[in-house]
Amino acid sequence: MLCKRFAGLPVEPLNRAQVSEITSSEGAVGWRVGLAEDHSGQRRELCFVLPASFPVARPLVAVRPSAYHVWPHCGPDGDLCLWRSGEAPQGDDPAGHMQQVLEQVGRILGLLFPQPNATAVREHFEREWQHYWQPPVEKVRLARCHGYLLSDAPGTVETQAFCSERGSSQFVLIGGSDDARSRWDRALGVAERSIHSAHALVVQLAQAPIGAPANITELRELLAQENPNAARLLERRLAGGGSPVFVCFRVGDERTTYAGLRLIALRDLKPLNYVHGAKAQHAQREQRRIVGWRVDTVSVERADAAWVHGRGFDEEAAVLRSKHVVVVGAGSLGGLVAQALAHAGVGQLTIVDPEDLVPANLGRHVLSARHLQRPKATALAEDIGAQLPHARVNGARKRYQSFDLLQSEATPDLVVSTTADWPTDKHLMDQHAAGSLPAIQLAWAEPHAVAGHSLLAADKSDRPIWLFDDAGGFTRAATRWTRAKFVLPGCAGYHQPSTFNRLQKISAMAVEQAVQYLTGLRAQSEHVTWFGDELVLTRLGGSWTDPSPRAGKPRECVEVCTLPTEIVPA
Numbered sequence: 408m409l410c411k412r413f414a415g416l417p418v419e420p421l422n423r424a425q426v427s428e429i430t431s432s433e434g435a436v437g438w439r440v441g442l443a444e445d446h447s448g449q450r451r452e453l454c455f456v457l458p459a460s461f462p463v464a465r466p467l468v469a470v471r472p473s474a475y476h477v478w479p480h481c482g483p484d485g486d487l488c489l490w491r492s493g494e495a496p497q498g499d500d501p502a503g504h505m506q507q508v509l510e511q512v513g514r515i516l517g518l519l520f521p522q523p524n525a526t527a528v529r530e531h532f533e534r535e536w537q538h539y540w541q542p543p544v545e546k547v548r549l550a551r552c553h554g555y556l557l558s559d560a561p562g563t564v565e566t567q568a569f570c571s572e573r574g575s576s577q578f579v580l581i582g583g584s585d586d587a588r589s590r591w592d593r594a595l596g597v598a599e600r601s602i603h604s605a606h607a608l609v610v611q612l613a614q615a616p617i618g619a620p621a622n623i624t625e626l627r628e629l630l631a632q633e634n635p636n637a638a639r640l641l642e643r644r645l646a647g648g649g650s651p652v653f654v655c656f657r658v659g660d661e662r663t664t665y666a667g668l669r670l671i672a673l674r675d676l677k678p679l680n681y682v683h684g685a686k687a688q689h690a691q692r693e694q695r696r697i698v699g700w701r702v703d704t705v706s707v708e709r710a711d712a713a714w715v716h717g718r719g720f721d722e723e724a725a726v727l728r729s730k731h732v733v734v735v736g737a738g739s740l741g742g743l744v745a746q747a748l749a750h751a752g753v754g755q756l757t758i759v760d761p762e763d764l765v766p767a768n769l770g771r772h773v774l775s776a777r778h779l780q781r782p783k784a785t786a787l788a789e790d791i792g793a794q795l796p797h798a799r800v801n802g803a804r805k806r807y808q809s810f811d812l813l814q815s816e817a818t819p820d821l822v823v824s825t826t827a828d829w830p831t832d833k834h835l836m837d838q839h840a841a842g843s844l845p846a847i848q849l850a851w852a853e854p855h856a857v858a859g860h861s862l863l864a865a866d867k868s869d870r871p872i873w874l875f876d877d878a879g880g881f882t883r884a885a886t887r888w889t890r891a892k893f894v895l896p897g898c899a900g901y902h903q904p905s906t907f908n909r910l911q912k913i914s915a916m917a918v919e920q921a922v923q924y925l926t927g928l929r930a931q932s933e934h935v936t937w938f939g940d941e942l943v944l945t946r947l948g949g950s951w952t953d954p955s956p957r958a959g960k961p962r963e964c965v966e967v968c969t970l971p972t973e974i975v976p977a
Contacts, residue, residue, distance in 0.1 A: 408506075416441055420438050434459030435459055437454055438454070452471045453468065462504040465495055465504075552669070552706075553708070554579040557583025558582045570603055571598075579705070591710075605649065606652050611637075611657050616629060621702065623702060626641075650672035654668045663719075665709060669704075671701040712724075726925070727753045727754065731819045731820055732748055732823060735823065742773040747915070749794070755798070755817060757800075757801050760782070764778050774787060788802030807831050823848040826851075833872065839867055847871075853884065854888050854905070856939070858937060859910075861935045874934070885938060888948060933970065936968075938966070939962075
């Protein structure tokens with residue numbers, strides 16, 4: 408097949424040593440195809456290697472010597488990247504698989520031979536410019552640190568970078584507010600003593616550079632040509648003498664991508680006087696004259712909210728970013744709801760719950776045992792903040808009735824109660840009816856979580872309280888039980904069983920209803936019910952209060968009803 412595709416070119420088998428340079432897979436075989444000179448004047452070979460598990464494992468194609476920065480889609484080690492992640496051909500047809508490989512290789516060669524298509528080659532390089540930022544061999548040093556950009560703002564910006572360490576990992580937080588950086592430091596678990604500040608420059612480029620500047624001269628030339636204002640800002644920063652200095656290149660407007668450099672000052676070797684203490688010695692070294700700058704490449708990734716939630720493509724998360732939701736109750740259902748709202752992209756969460764976490768909670772709670780005897784609300788806020796450092800999450804160890812919403816950071820767009828506590832829910836519904844809250848949502852599970860409900864009241868004229876009797880009993884209950892609660896020892900009260908996997912489904916229903924309201928997809932008030940599996944219900948000793956709506960339905964279903972605008976007769 409290779410001889411047919413590359414007719415007129417020499418095709419030879421690779422020996423074992425040559426194959427091992429490309430893959431460590433035992434039993435792999437390969438061939439090489441000699442090519443004519445490319446536009447750089449270099450004669451190269453295409454190497455095709457079939458792993459022993461081919462076609463389950465994909466063939467490998469490499470260029471020798473490496474054409475990194477010369478051919479598009481060629482990596483630093485010379486391997487050709489033929490497909491994006493997830494787009495590689497699947498199946499067990501060896502001939503068909505190999506044919507697709509040859510077609511992809513042919514497209515790359517078509518850009519370069521017999522004469523290069525300069526415009527197309529440049530477009531391919533620019534499209535994946537970050538992949539070519541890593542230096543070839545040792546031309547530029549690769550810094551062993553991870554740069555995270557906390558805000559994505561257009562234009563050229565002077566800002567600060569905060570460097571820290573956690574074990575062998577080094578982090579650089581670039582941009583963002585002091586509060587945002589503090590949240591990220593806590594989430595990364597870095598020691599405060601390891602944090603030190605540095606200067607950073609975010610540079611907007613109209614055209615992506617192909618490969619990193621190898622030294623300070625190349626960097627100055629790039630900025631002078633592409634962004635003279637950034638060149639002036641850099642010179643001013645270098646003249647200040649602070650080291651290191653981080654330079655982040657921003658390419659694109661709608662879907663921005665970044666790569667970076669770390670500039671380390673090289674100082675003269677003037678002998679130092681003896682001084683006592685590490686800080687004094689460091690200060691003395693910093694007084695040496697700067698004689699040059701070392702340039703290291705740095706991986707820079709966006710870590711702002713828009714990128715974390717959908718890599719800038721999630722329009723729903725963009726709307727949720729400006730929303731504030733108060734979650735009342737941080738129990739088994741409330742923990743799931745708060746966590747899911749944060750991951751959906753809600754920008755600010757306030758969690759209110761008066762209780763501490765105890766061992767009996769662990770079986771159906773998102774919190775771990777390390778939070779035992781800690782307030783659920785603050786522990787949950789801490790955990791969500793560790794998962795999503797950009798989100799503003801606060802916890803309050805209080806009953807909702809004693810929590811002053813006016814003292815919170817912002818007026819909530821929605822208050823969600825997951826307590827199934829009648830005094831709390833009634834207080835919330837009274838506030839909504841009086842116009843104190845824009846919208847409320849009540850979510851709870853019936854015994855064993857075989858059914859669950861979510862009531863959303865968007866207009867104060869809608870009265871969810873009319874669906875409850877004077878004692879807080881729900882008039883639209885989906886199940887009935889001979890024994891729904893179990894007496895606990897002492898004065899602990901009662902326990903209503905529920906299962907974590909079914910609680911997740913009720914949580915998903917409630918969160919979806921909240922998200923649809925917050926994003927404006929559904930603005931009306933409604934009551935949503937999740938019905939579980941009837942076999943589970945029967946096995947646990949329950950039955951449906953009204954079997955007729957379940958007739959002919961699948962094992963699980965969701966039903967939606969409107970809220971009453973007048974008192975529901977008993």
